[in-house]
Amino acid sequence: MWIEITVAAAFLQNLRSALQKRLKAQLSTTGATFVRFGFGLPFAVVYFLTLQSFGFTTTTPNLIFFGYVVFAAIAQIAGTALLILAFSYRNFLAATVYSKTEPIIAAVFGFLIIGDVLNPIGLVAILIGLLGVLVLSISDTGSIRRIMKRSAIPSALVGLASGFGFAFAAIGVRGAALSLDGAEPILAAALTLVWMITLQTVAMAAYMLACERRTLGAIAKNWPTALLAGFCGAAASICWFTAMAMQPVALVKTVGQSELLFAYAASLWWFRERISRTELAGCGLVVLSVLILVRSG
Numbered sequence: 001m002w003i004e005i006t007v008a009a010a011f012l013q014n015l016r017s018a019l020q021k022r023l024k025a026q027l028s029t030t031g032a033t034f035v036r037f038g039f040g041l042p043f044a045v046v047y048f049l050t051l052q053s054f055g056f057t058t059t060t061p062n063l064i065f066f067g068y069v070v071f072a073a074i075a076q077i078a079g080t081a082l083l084i085l086a087f088s089y090r091n092f093l094a095a096t097v098y099s100k101t102e103p104i105i106a107a108v109f110g111f112l113i114i115g116d117v118l119n120p121i122g123l124v125a126i127l128i129g130l131l132g133v134l135v136l137s138i139s140d141t142g143s144i145r146r147i148m149k150r151s152a153i154p155s156a157l158v159g160l161a162s163g164f165g166f167a168f169a170a171i172g173v174r175g176a177a178l179s180l181d182g183a184e185p186i187l188a189a190a191l192t193l194v195w196m197i198t199l200q201t202v203a204m205a206a207y208m209l210a211c212e213r214r215t216l217g218a219i220a221k222n223w224p225t226a227l228l229a230g231f232c233g234a235a236a237s238i239c240w241f242t243a244m245a246m247q248p249v250a251l252v253k254t255v256g257q258s259e260l261l262f263a264y265a266a267s268l269w270w271f272r273e274r275i276s277r278t279e280l281a282g283c284g285l286v287v288l289s290v291l292i293l294v295r296s297g
């Protein structure tokens with residue numbers, strides 16, 4: 001069931017990113033980042049309380065749990081802000097692509113930090129997905145030589161940094177959920193989300209009160225779109241966190257590459273951007289990596 005949950009997370013995350021890109025035209029990067037957390041918090045709390053009312057049980061959080069939550073919260077804020085910043089450099093699809101180096105980063109650091117071990121099929125799927133990302137990143141040239149040159153341009157650097165942020169956030173989320181010994185995965189994920197999004201909301205609100213008060217007024221003027229982005233962000237996080245409580249981060253993030261297909265659709269039909277044949281080939285490799293994981297169970 002974790003595969004279906006992950007695909008739902010990818011769809012919701014892509015919708016949230018599209019809404020944030022639209023908000024970026026009216027808000028600063030900080031403001032567009034904040035709406036994901038501030039407007040998503042009420043939905044996360046309602047979800048957690050609903051699970052409790054249905055009898056799902058958890059355990060008392062410990063210091064290890066809070067350490068992972070703080071680590072994940074900071075990494076996710078950084079990853080989100082960097083992804084929104086990447087939208088300023090290239091089209092919507094390309095900006096999303098650069099952040100999709102998450103699986104290979106998560107595979108390496110997930111093993112080093114929390115001891116997640118992958119089987120050979122999982123590693124093959126991750127590598128195929130990474131190849132798809134590389135193909136997409138040189139969509140208008142198809143030149144291997146240009147890959148190296150492009151690795152130094154701002155869009156690539158910002159996108160890759162975003163990928164690191166999201167990968168570390170995901171590892172922190174899984175570490176937090178696993179630290180709750182005896183807790184049911186679905187409620188462990190929900191508890192992690194509530195604490196994490198609360199910390200993110202408080203930290204970013206405090207920053208904007210101190211440094212970007214005008215942004216708060218701009219957010220209030222755009223509250224309908226911000227509320228929808230917050231709902232999509234909270235729903236996506238619920239799905240991501242639940243899947244990562246069940247499976248290693250690298251596998252979840254590889255299936256999550258299906259977001260690129262949704263990004264392709266948004267780029268083509270929503271933002272009216274042109275998509276090349278090379279980008280289609282890259283998307284095909286991403287789909288293949290997901291199918292390998294689906295067939296392997």
